[in-house]
Amino acid sequence: xxxxxxxxxxxxxxxxxxxxxSGRTKDKNIGYLASFLTERGIDLSEVRIVPDSQGxxxxxxxxxxxxxxxxxxxxxxxxxxxxxxxxxxxxxxGVSIDKDPRAMAILEAxxxxxxxxxARQRMARIPEGADLIENVASAAPGFRIENVHVMAGVPYIMxxxxxxxxxxxxxxxxxxSHAIDVPLPESRIAEKLAxxxxxxxxxxxxxxxxxxxxxxxxxxxxxxxxxDVLRDxxxxxxxxxxxxxxxxx
Amino acid sequence: xxxxxxxxxxxxxxxxxxxxxSGRTKDKNIGYLASFLTERGIDLSEVRIVPDSQGxxxxxxxxxxxxxxxxxxxxxxxxxxxxxxxxxxxxxxGVSIDKDPRAMAILEAxxxxxxxxxARQRMARIPEGADLIENVASAAPGFRIENVHVMAGVPYIMxxxxxxxxxxxxxxxxxxSHAIDVPLPESRIAEKLAxxxxxxxxxxxxxxxxxxxxxxxxxxxxxxxxxDVLRDxxxxxxxxxxxxxxxxx
Numbered sequence: 017x018x019x020x021x022x023x024x025x026x027x028x029x030x031x032x033x034x035x036x037x038s039g040r041t042k043d044k045n046i047g048y049l050a051s052f053l054t055e056r057g058i059d060l061s062e063v064r065i066v067p068d069s070q071g072x073x074x075x076x077x078x079x080x081x082x083x084x085x086x087x088x089x090x091x092x093x094x095x096x097x098x099x100x101x102x103x104x105x106x107x108x109x110g111v112s113i114d115k116d117p118r119a120m121a122i123l124e125a126x127x128x129x130x131x132x133x134x135a136r137q138r139m140a141r142i143p144e145g146a147d148l149i150e151n152v153a154s155a156a157p158g159f160r161i162e163n164v165h166v167m168a169g170v171p172y173i174m175x176x177x178x179x180x181x182x183x184x185x186x187x188x189x190x191x192x193s194h195a196i197d198v199p200l201p202e203s204r205i206a207e208k209l210a211x212x213x214x215x216x217x218x219x220x221x222x223x224x225x226x227x228x229x230x231x232x233x234x235x236x237x238x239x240x241x242x243x244d245v246l247r248d249x250x251x252x253x254x255x256x257x258x259x260x261x262x263x264x265x
Numbered sequence: 266x267x268x269x270x271x272x273x274x275x276x277x278x279x280x281x282x283x284x285x286x287s288g289r290t291k292d293k294n295i296g297y298l299a300s301f302l303t304e305r306g307i308d309l310s311e312v313r314i315v316p317d318s319q320g321x322x323x324x325x326x327x328x329x330x331x332x333x334x335x336x337x338x339x340x341x342x343x344x345x346x347x348x349x350x351x352x353x354x355x356x357x358x359g360v361s362i363d364k365d366p367r368a369m370a371i372l373e374a375x376x377x378x379x380x381x382x383x384a385r386q387r388m389a390r391i392p393e394g395a396d397l398i399e400n401v402a403s404a405a406p407g408f409r410i411e412n413v414h415v416m417a418g419v420p421y422i423m424x425x426x427x428x429x430x431x432x433x434x435x436x437x438x439x440x441x442s443h444a445i446d447v448p449l450p451e452s453r454i455a456e457k458l459a460x461x462x463x464x465x466x467x468x469x470x471x472x473x474x475x476x477x478x479x480x481x482x483x484x485x486x487x488x489x490x491x492x493d494v495l496r497d498x499x500x501x502x503x504x505x506x507x508x509x510x511x512x513x514x
Contacts, residue, residue: 035471037309038440039299040486043292046314050288060286062321065295065312068471072311095452096472097459135455154476170474191287203344206384210346222284222317223345225419227403237289 025058025188028080031065032073032091032101033169044171045090052178057188058086068092073104081108081164086185091169093158095135102159105166106143116142119157126155150180160184193239194250198257201225201232208256209236216249218242274307274437277329280314281322281340281350282418293420294339301427306437306490307335317341322353330357330413335434340418342407344384351408354415355392365391368406375404399429409433442488443499447506450474450481457505458485465498467491 029049035041046063053060061084066072073092081087092101106113119140124132139156142148149158149165153176158167160181167177198205202223213221219240226233236253240246278298284290295312302309310333315321322341330336341350355362368389373381388405391397398407398414402425407416409430416426447454451472462470468489475482485502489495 031312034469035473035486036295037299037312038442038488039296039301039303039309040442040471041473042296046285047288047291050286052288054288060288061316063280063286063312063314067310094472094474095455097455097462098469098471133452133456136452138455139452170476193287193289203382203385203388206345206387207382213346220283220347222347223343224284224290225343227419237284239287 025086025186026061026084027053027058027086027088028061028084029063030073030076030080030087030089031063031169032068032089033065034067034098036065036091037067045169045174048171048175049088049090049178052182054191056182056185057190058185059188059191068098068100070100070104070107073101074108077105077108077164081162085163087164089164089166090174093139093156093166093168095138095156099138101166102141102143105161105164108164109143109145109161111144111161113141113143115140116146116148118142118148122148122155122157149177152176152180189241191239191241192243192246193237194246196236196238196250196253196257198234198236198261200234200257200260202234205234205236205256205260208260209253212249212252212256215252216240216245218245219249221249221253274335274435275310275333276302276307276335276337277310277333278312279322279325279329279336279338280312280418281317281338282314283316283347285314285340286316294418294423297420297424298337298339298427301431303440305431305434306439307434308437308440317347317349319349319353319356322350323357326354326357326413330411334412336413338413338415339423342388342405342415342417344387344405348387350415351390351392354410354413357413358392358394358410360393360410362390362392364389365395365397367391367397371397371404371406398426401425401429438490440488440490441492441495442486443495445485445487445499445502445506447483447485447510449483449506449509451483454483454485454505454509457509458502461498461501461505464501465489465494467494468498470498470502 036043050060064076092099142159146159146161153173158177167174202225222237224235238249285292299309313325315325341348391408395408395410402422407426416423451474471486473484487498
């Protein structure tokens, strides 16, 4: 496989839930999914956090699914009245939704006799044409319809679903990265760094300011899909840092 | 002031930065801003996380500023080549951008003689017509243009900027909330809870599953702008919980 054969594999993420937007629940899924996708060479390109509103969910999902290789959603697939994601996804795709026999069988087997209540049966509502995503954590499945993966919002359940669906994802070319700690405020290296970025268009060079006890420093992260380019760009950054540090002594 | 005079005050938030989407940096600003706005009665209605891409920043800012009372952005206003937010905001508004005399004066006073380098002067680039947002943490100001507030991405600097701009925000009617801990899995109360929600349309009732050591419980959060409605809806939830718990004993 040559280094240049691959098209980037991209993803969008829709986080669904009033509780995230009110600040009551601090999201833990974005950082997790970002790292999960980066490890697989998939670029997370956009995230939207939307309320429990069918219109907002439909807009976000339809925009992102036409834009990116994959879409993931988290939240809103439980048994209560505020869990409206499955219906919203059906609306986004213009398909019907009903209790799915496969999901019904999974949930029926999971609950003690007599405890598979109508509320719990709500969790078996799956849009027509979707595949189930296994949930080893708490049984009630997620689902995939075309390129959209619908998962629970509770972090450990979302993570179990990601593990289950991971083998179905086509990975992209791995993005390699190298971090360089620079004992200077970023403005001291900014101009030279911009030149390195210009000289290495196949890299993405990020500069991240840090401060500890009033002392400013910088972490420079060089990223590239091509190991040789990464190596050369990293050397160029290290050279400029050595020169800037030398001057400052 | 009567309870019903107010229109909701709404907000959108655009988080800018490749490092959030790659998972390298875990965002801390969304949860902070969400709580900050909720305390002031402002509804955070949508969040978008976009990369360091002018097109994506312009799209997100222009969509959200036409949709919500306020827009906030974080990230991309430092001195390095990957800091493109100020230029993107100027493009979004179709105005020019140049070194701002007020920002130049602040930064010139901040740095020791001879250290106000061209890279640092980049941080004085402010779109035409914008007001500065004071930055007591590290001097380089944010700015406000119409209803859009542009802030730094480093959490303690963003927080300082929020404190500075807070007095300029018109607060909405405070959203009151009450949380009820229910020692039952949410599916056990789901149907009755849906009825309470239907009976109290001026509330938003959220149901959040929890699990600890394999025991499932639920936190129900009732939210309303009207204290009397909140009280009545909360009683209705407590009655249903007492009844459901009683049954289960």
